[in-house]
Amino acid sequence: NAGVTQTPKFQVLKTGQSMTLQCAQDMNHEYMSWYRQDPGMGLRLIHYSVGAGITDQGEVPNGYNVSRSTTEDFPLRLLSAAPSQTSVYFCASSSQGNSPLHFGNGTRLTVT
Amino acid sequence: RKEVEQDPGPFNVPEGATVAFNCTYSNSASQSFFWYRQDCRKEPKLLMSVYSSGNEDGRFTAQLNRASQYISLLIRDSKLSDSATYLCVVNIYNYGQNFVFGPGTRLSVLP
Numbered sequence: 001n002a003g004v005t006q007t008p009k010f011q012v013l014k015t016g017q018s019m020t021l022q023c024a025q026d027m028n029h030e031y032m033s034w035y036r037q038d039p040g041m042g043l044r045l046i047h048y049s050v051g052a053g054i055t056d057q058g059e060v061p062n063g064y065n066v067s068r069s070t071t072e073d074f075p076l077r078l079l080s081a082a083p084s085q086t087s088v089y090f091c092a093s094s095s096q097g098n099s100p101l102h103f104g105n106g107t108r109l110t111v112t
Numbered sequence: 113r114k115e116v117e118q119d120p121g122p123f124n125v126p127e128g129a130t131v132a133f134n135c136t137y138s139n140s141a142s143q144s145f146f147w148y149r150q151d152c153r154k155e156p157k158l159l160m161s162v163y164s165s166g167n168e169d170g171r172f173t174a175q176l177n178r179a180s181q182y183i184s185l186l187i188r189d190s191k192l193s194d195s196a197t198y199l200c201v202v203n204i205y206n207y208g209q210n211f212v213f214g215p216g217t218r219l220s221v222l223p
Contacts, residue, residue: 042213048209097205098144100158103155103157
């Protein structure tokens with residue numbers, strides 16, 4: 001029962017570095033999404049995808065890129081890390097219709 | 113007005129108490145409704161979906177009132193392990209998923 005798998009769990013970057021947060025799901029879900037959560041705040045949607053080859057921006061997309069080449073994978077790329085991107089990142093997936101979101105365990109990113 | 117609003121909290125209750133959380137949503141086109149719990153520094157986990165007829169899962173009861181655009185969660189016989197933040201989530205499904213999260217209500221169950 002892997003569900004939604006995120007890697008890495010923790011990451012420290014220096015300002016200006018780039019990296020990719022990985023997300024994979026084995027439930028054949030069409031919908032996948034990335035959120036960030038800052039201390040004391042709610043979840044904010046970064047990018048989402050409704051199927052392979054289709055992505056769209058959420059509430060806070062600046063500084064992040066995504067792609068969806070397969071149904072299973074939805075990586076999030078930080079192009080040039082900034083301290084403001086220090087956060088906890090959650091990947092989530094869902095099948096279509098009235099289905100709930102399933103979350104990965106999260107990636108804790110610190111940018112110094 | 114925010115799309116999904118919840119009781120501001122925090123709620124501090126003794127073990128064994130009954131506690132109720134309220135949530136209101138503004139978009140009448142909302143299709144599906146959920147309660148999640150989130151422990152500190154962990155991912156949100158689905159507690160239960162909320163159905164129009166109301167539903168119960170052990171000590172947890174969820175109610176939906178579409179006319180008033182209101183969702184509730186009742187926890188009976190609170191346990192220490194119920195301490196968490198409870199998130200109300202609405203899916204404004206319109207040719208695709210569109211999940212909107214409430215800000216959450218924090219619950220602390222005290223011994």
